[in-house]
Ligand SMILES: Nc1ncnc2c1ncn2[C@@H]1O[C@H](COP(=O)(O)OP(=O)(O)OP(=O)(O)O)[C@@H](O)[C@H]1O
């Protein structure tokens with residue numbers, strides 16, 4: 001018993017304990033408020049997306065913070081997960097009445113498909129010694145968006161109808177459009193709930209922490225800290241980084257599915273480059289490799305600007321002031337070094353692609 | 360004293376190792392860096408329990424030889440055999456699996472990880488559980504983690520480092536960092552250990568300790584060791600065979616005694632006596 005207690009609160013595991021605690025306590029408080037005093041509709045509408053962004057940011061931190069690779073296309077995986085989830089849920093609707101089960105299946109399928117896409121991307125890219133992941137993920141995010149912008153998919157009694165051209169999809173009576181090009185999904189049955197979001201965050205934390213405190217976490221961090229040394233003790237760098245990347249893609253896909261099933265309409269353009277950068281900002285400001293910080297940064301940086309909508313023009317002013325404030329508050333040496341390293345990394349990646357540093 | 364015997368190829372091995380497969384053989388090993396031939400026609404044979412030295416002036420190509428042996432660099436020509444298996448086409452990872460582990464001239468620890476985690480990383484390939492086991496914390500995960508924790512502690516204990524197990528590797532004093540690099544290399548269970556200037560930056564006392572440690576490693580783990588070193592007293596004291604490198608070529612091979620008295624070696628280190636024309 002005492003040993004267990006020690007394990008939960010010792011230095012190594014304290015941040016893990018704190019993350020679980022704040023998520024659980026936060027959930028309980030919000031649930032209590034909803035059931036007693038009630039909360040504003042605006043605030044209520046932010047609950048599910050906040051959960052989704054937290055999971056997306058946590059999973060991105062696994063790639064950027066823990067495995068030390070820069071990914072600029074995380075919203076692409078959310079997109080894949082979202083539309084895969086919407087399709088699955090839409091197709092199952094006539095056969096499966098239970099909403100939560102359909103949501104669960106949709107999230108699992110969204111995660112798996114995003115994971116497969118992540119695997120396909122990482123096989124060629126992580127094979128290269130240079131830092132090409134940032135460029136390829138950026139392109140991937142754009143490609144997914146363009147692709148979805150041109151997909152028309154409908155279902156009727158005769159099955160699925162697919163085309164890259166709008167007028168080609170002709171449905172018989174009772175048929176439904178599942179994807180309509182740039183309009184995206186237009187008639188999704190909303191299934192997402194705050195509880196599902198809460199459980200997804202717990203699931204993401206479980207996966208990330210348990211992976212980090214295992215032989216895989218050790219090799220992922222070793223490959224990040226010193227590639228040559230890691231290889232010299234038999235660590236296969238590509239496989240190691242691929243594991244982090246694919247798991248991150250799976251979690252992003254699941255968060256995307258939950259996000260997609262939270263709205264009756266969803267356009268592919270929602271998951272653009274800006275969203276990827278936004279999530280990256282949550283990660284960097286929350287602290288590389290710091291999951292608790294990521295949760296806080298996401299909540300503050302996503303929820304506050306939304307709540308400030310009433311202030312109209314002053315909104316972005318206040319938002320930027322909050323950004324600066326957070327930077328000052330978190331401006332300790334270690335974080336500073338990390339941010340500097342990241343900036344340097346981005347610079348060297350984009351400015352001096354050709355020259356690879358010599359050992 | 361140990362005696363060297365000569366193979367038909369011209370390579371020397373210890374008499375006691377003469378009838379077993381050498382742990383390392385290289386034939387015509389060489390690499391060019393854009394015209395500059397950093398290592399050329401490098402031939403050595405190392406017996407399975409030999410402590411041998413690789414010496415030579417700065418820039419002679421010693422570290423480059425280690426980088427070739429561990430495939431950090433791709434050889435331009437030549438063959439490398441480890442325990443009789445050709446490793447010259449392998450990756451660094453596979454060379455390690457074939458039994459070669461090393462330390463680095465400029466220390467390369469996983470600085471932000473704890474001392475024991477540095478060792479556990481190196482034991483990773485002897486661990487058997489998959490990512491799902493890790494994520495869902497199956498009994499196998501706990502069993503394997505416990506086993507490896509014990510093993511890592513035991514190994515650290517041999518080097519009097521078990522009380523530092525939870526210290527961050529990067530915050531260790533210099534000497535301890537060098538020691539940890541050796542421990543980490545040994546954790547991969549090599550049959551050949553390559554030490555690149557293990558005594559660099561050490562005071563005479565630490566160097567003395569290191570000598571005992573290196574002998575201990577050989578006797579305890581029954582492996583071969585090649586060390587690059589500028590500290591001649593250390594080299595002459597513990598190495599059984601020595602190869603001298605200059606401008607990427609081996610200019611002399613033999614026992615410490617042969618090397619000490621070899622005029623070619625003395626010339627390489629001190630420069631040619633000036634001729635008066
Ligand atoms: N990656 C590289 N590219 C170009 N030249 C290199 C490279 N690595 C080593 N060299 C050159 O090869 C030669 C041998 O270098 P090496 O580091 O092997 O010397 P060394 O014998 O280990 O010297 P020291 O005793 O100073 O460590 C040097 O001239 C060095 O500049």
Ligand SMILES: [Mg+2]
Nearest residue numbers: 421422423464
């Ligand atoms: Mg050197």
